[in-house]
Amino acid sequence: MSNLRSLTFDAIIVGGGGSGLRAALELAKSGKKTAVLSKVFPTRSHTVSAQGGITCAIASSDPNDDWRWHMYDTVKGGDYIADQDAAEYMCSEGPKAVFELEHMGLPFSRFDNGRIYQRPFGGQSKNFGEGGQAARTCAAADRTGHALLHTLYQNNLKNNTTFLNEWYAVDLVKNANGDVVGCIAMCIETGEVVHVKSKATVLATGGAGRIYASTTNALINTGDGIGMALRAGFPMQDMEMWQFHPTGIYGAGTLVTEGCRGEGGYLINKDGERFMERYAPNAKDLAGRDVVARSMVMEILEGRGCGEKGDHVFLKLDHLGEEVLGKRLPGIVELSKTFAHVDPAKDPIPVVPTCHYMMGGIPTNIHGQAITQDENGKDHIVNGLFACGEAACVSVHGANRLGGNSLLDLVVFGRAAGMFIEGALNEGIEYLDASESDIDSAMKRITRWNESEGGESIPELKAELQDIMQTSFGVFREEKNMQEGVKKLEALRGRIANAHLPDKSNAFNTARVEALELDNLMEVAEATAIAALERKESRGAHSRYDYPDRDDVNWLKHSLYFPATKELKQRDVNFKPKTVDTFEPKVRTY
């Protein structure tokens, strides 16, 4: 085999969203030979859909704001399985990273004094939960992700980053020692498959919300990096932790930012009652997302849902007035007119909890280095492999991410990975080259699809997978239902392994891309399912009828899913921040 052309870089970044572009920018500035390999033109990445903002204690709305308060909120929001050293790093480095974005040109909205506009978001407090609601989310109207992604792309252009746009990463290449030394990638336009050699491979491939039938995520969010890492035998952390965003537009699944509630909007049931007052008397509609999503489902299950089927609730915004809506939430006005046929200045938006964010992912340290664990439960760095952004689990989000923390995660840890890799390259990295058989094993999957002669259709199998996940691994979970889900997924895996790619052409073959994506969805779904079944407690976004309480004795831990054995192990949570006292687990109320 191996008559593949090879491309060689110091660092290859797979994924052109916020974290990938931030890592690339750091490396491009350092003069390292860096390429971003993205299956879509970078500004089509899902970061573009982020709306409400980037949460960070830049002390604009409140000159006394403190990153430690932000860290407290983050740790509490994550139901105490966020790593405290990582949350500390993110919250304390955050202001630097946000000011850098502003200096790069990000068009933040402004206060009268000229500083960056900040709005209240869910789970935010002053003074470690004692000082009332904070307003800590820096915003560019309700298009912050768009503004951020375009700004990062623009600055990569300025710094001459190499882009392999509309290239698809297929699988990681490991050498005889198990170090990651690059990947197999396909140019979508021509169908050419190449071996990308690199001393550092950064998976910045984002989330995988498309494992669910109903999701706010872009169609491209298929967990490609997670699939690649699992197939290469590396473990995944906290994959049971999926965030259901309270306000996806009913029917369409498109996101309505939490910023709506930050600006004063609130949820009502069919009786017009502001029901969050019952579930979270203090924070109300700005409680943690997991709390709000569960409350909504409770309302629906107890017969107080809205609409003919009583299967959603309403988000009321009309009292904010057209001026605030036009100034602060113009994108939401557009989206609700398009997808809900509702003008929010007049009528409430029908909303329902919708799969939004993967808290879990590739376990990393704060430098983005991927981590695995030996039989004795000891951590080891995976040579050559890095991850950042939603694909990574640093973990700053624990069991539930706070709104506005994902954009901060992207830029802080994209930047950190870039800086670390630059340093490592300067010190010198030498790994054994991949052998032909190493490359052949990374080629196995694409070869299998290319040689498929019959079998089931890709879109049908994908729809089945999404139905299983939606039915058995939603907002509320339960043993028997999940066991059935796991069984169905096992069967589905066998069917996908024999599915058919009818179109074998080379030029811009999107059917082949969708086939390769389906394998990744399968990997993510199974990791999620097994982790969810095995974590026998309720914590953050993982909520079980059969184990309704948090169990700190047995489960104040990360879960670690090993693909070879399909076993779930545990990994210690870091409770040792460097400059502040540990935030001890407390009962989590809002």
Added chain:
Amino acid sequence: MSNLQVSVYRYNPETDSAPYMQEFQVDTKGRDLMVLDVLHLMKEQDSGLAYRRSCREGVCGSDGMNMNGKNGLACITPLSDVVKNNKLILRPLPGLPVIRDMVVDMGLFYKQYERIQPYLQNDTPAPAIERLQSPEERDKLDGLYECILCACCSTSCPSFWWNPDKFVGPAGLLQSYRFLADSRDTATRERLTSLEDPFSVFRCRGIMNCVAVCPKGLNPTRAIGKIREMLLADAT
């Protein structure tokens, strides 16, 4: 109601000597689907049909295409907006080379975007916090920064069809003005100098197709007018 009749542009460089229109019958079950949903249904019938898509909510700019003669984003265009007599004709964005089916080579379009140096330039040292900008100064960026680079405007512009290598086109010029209008940008002079020739800006004939098709409701013609004013003021 009978099935929707869709006629779609097909071209696969490996197998087709020339492009052709292929007819599809799509069962919409009476729903007012988005055009992108219809494409998904067509792809279930023929997995070889190629088109770009990503966010499916009108913010990523992947699925710009020509629908019954007008450019727009397939994901936010409901059938009720475009279908006439139960017929939908889908073509790739006009004026750019076709790679396959609905997928065009956006190279020229991106090149014109890159040419205007689409990044903030400021030659003063950055402060320890953000650069200050008043809400009024920031308001000037509204209607400019929201561009999603879908190319609906530039590929509906006859001046861009004619001189795609020399005329920056509405999308690029909108972004050029986004930086000219930014109180934090100090490269105004250099930006204007690079646009002085007869083609870059002045090929705009005010046809305003760009305004008519922009899926984000932006107004490149107005921005181009502002650049012209700045160039003229600069020259006097």
